[in-house]
Amino acid sequence: MNVSSKPERTRLSAEDWELAALQLIAEHGVGALAVEALARQLGVTKGSFYWHFRTREALLHAALERWEQYGEREVLGQIEQISDPRKRLPELFRRVAHELQPHRVYAALLKALDHPQVVPVMARVSQRRMEFLTTAYREAGLAPPQALNRARLTYAAYVGFLQLNFTLGLPRLNHEEFDAYVEHMITTLIPA
Amino acid sequence: MNVSSKPERTRLSAEDWELAALQLIAEHGVGALAVEALARQLGVTKGSFYWHFRTREALLHAALERWEQYGEREVLGQIEQISDPRKRLPELFRRVAHELQPHRVYAALLKALDHPQVVPVMARVSQRRMEFLTTAYREAGLAPPQALNRARLTYAAYVGFLQLNFTLGLPRLNHEEFDAYVEHMITTLIPA
DNA sequence: GGCAATCCATACTCTTCCGTATGGTCAACG
DNA sequence: CGTTGACCATACGGAAGAGTATGGATTGCC
Numbered sequence: 001m002n003v004s005s006k007p008e009r010t011r012l013s014a015e016d017w018e019l020a021a022l023q024l025i026a027e028h029g030v031g032a033l034a035v036e037a038l039a040r041q042l043g044v045t046k047g048s049f050y051w052h053f054r055t056r057e058a059l060l061h062a063a064l065e066r067w068e069q070y071g072e073r074e075v076l077g078q079i080e081q082i083s084d085p086r087k088r089l090p091e092l093f094r095r096v097a098h099e100l101q102p103h104r105v106y107a108a109l110l111k112a113l114d115h116p117q118v119v120p121v122m123a124r125v126s127q128r129r130m131e132f133l134t135t136a137y138r139e140a141g142l143a144p145p146q147a148l149n150r151a152r153l154t155y156a157a158y159v160g161f162l163q164l165n166f167t168l169g170l171p172r173l174n175h176e177e178f179d180a181y182v183e184h185m186i187t188t189l190i191p192a
Numbered sequence: 193m194n195v196s197s198k199p200e201r202t203r204l205s206a207e208d209w210e211l212a213a214l215q216l217i218a219e220h221g222v223g224a225l226a227v228e229a230l231a232r233q234l235g236v237t238k239g240s241f242y243w244h245f246r247t248r249e250a251l252l253h254a255a256l257e258r259w260e261q262y263g264e265r266e267v268l269g270q271i272e273q274i275s276d277p278r279k280r281l282p283e284l285f286r287r288v289a290h291e292l293q294p295h296r297v298y299a300a301l302l303k304a305l306d307h308p309q310v311v312p313v314m315a316r317v318s319q320r321r322m323e324f325l326t327t328a329y330r331e332a333g334l335a336p337p338q339a340l341n342r343a344r345l346t347y348a349a350y351v352g353f354l355q356l357n358f359t360l361g362l363p364r365l366n367h368e369e370f371d372a373y374v375e376h377m378i379t380t381l382i383p384a
Numbered sequence: 385g386g387c388a389a390t391c392c393a394t395a396c397t398c399t400t401c402c403g404t405a406t407g408g409t410c411a412a413c414g
Numbered sequence: 415c416g417t418t419g420a421c422c423a424t425a426c427g428g429a430a431g432a433g434t435a436t437g438g439a440t441t442g443c444c
Binding site for chain 1: 420421422423424
């Protein structure tokens with residue numbers, strides 16, 4: 001809690017700036033990533049920043065790289081350990097649905113696809129996830145062309161739900177309504 | 193073609209500014225909506241702008257309102273005239289899929305849900321479209337709870353596809369691949 | 385043609401934010 | 415305990431863009 005609210009008067013490292021940048025991106029988007037604002041939030045001034053980073057773009061690049069590295073195998077790694085291929089996709093859906101917090105950054109980056117720096121990162125991440133989905137659908141019994149299109153459809157639904165739910169707050173679902181929606185997704189998208 | 197490239201030396205109205213703003217939003221996002229940039233594009237200076245509008249926010253508000261008014265009943269109005277309810281949804285899918293041009297503004301606004309001005313507009317538009325989808329699914333034979341969730345799923349897939357395809361350029365589909373994807377959507381999401 | 389309203393250009397101010405220059409402070413270590 | 419290097423504050427320069435002030439140009443209308 002007091003990582004950013006109470007600076008605790010310890011000195012900062014480049015990692016601190018990158019984590020603070022990711023948090024700020026998740027809350028206010030890439031456009032709000034200003035060094036002076038970040039410095040105020042961290043309780044220091046710009047002088048600190050320009051010791052750790054050469055430029056603002058360097059910070060964004062480092063933060064995106066960190067996110068791409070560490071935020072990846074949180075979900076996919078655990079799912080791959082499930083032996084039964086037919087149980088993988090429902091479990092993936094349920095886990096992703098109930099751990100929406102790590103996806104805040106992804107939702108924010110989705111709204112920043114104007115910036116040339118985030119496009120390659122998002123392209124790589126989306127590509128990997130889509131390939132994961134495609135093979136999962138193939139292992140679940142779909143023919144290759146069907147599996148590919150189903151993966152596209154599933155991933156589009158995921159991305160769209162992030163946009164609509166997070167930043168637009170629509171549809172406004174309570175807990176049980178949300179669970180019902182997830183189960184509806186499972187029965188609709190995953191072959192029996 | 194020469195609406196913006198050749199100003200034809202005619203004087204401008206507020207409508208001209210709003211249309212130019214929408215075009216600029218569709219191409220470069222809401223963040224790129226700067227009055228001096230727009231003025232350069234229209235072949236005039238800021239002096240013209242601040243005669244027609246009190247502030248930059250006023251222009252954005254007017255442009256959004258115009259978009260919400262005129263860009264709505266292009267698709268939905270035609271679909272409602274289809275008598276057979278079971279043929280409405282496939283036809284809706286195909287038309288939306290092949291007229292993606294009017295959805296560029298929607299895709300751009302989707303990436304600008306940080307701005308407080310666009311949130312209510314997008315909320316209204318998305319709400320209306322989702323209600324349209326829900327009744328269409330009910331008329332296609334789904335029970336009310338199923339129809340609601342199916343509408344959410346469909347609309348999320350639509351929104352996600354806009355994001356992934358337009359601004360990220362992924363998945364990169366040619367014409368027949370795209371048609372196959374649309375047909376896959378139809379068979380997967382619409383009850384037989 | 386002349387007048388008034390409409391439309392636009394020019395020339396400012398003000399704010400925000402990136403980046404630089406430079407000196408100060410604190411901790412570690414010999 | 416003094417020196418060194420890591421870390422930070424302060425002050426500045428410069429670019430970009432919003433908004434204002436004011437006068438000039440152009441159009442419609444009598």
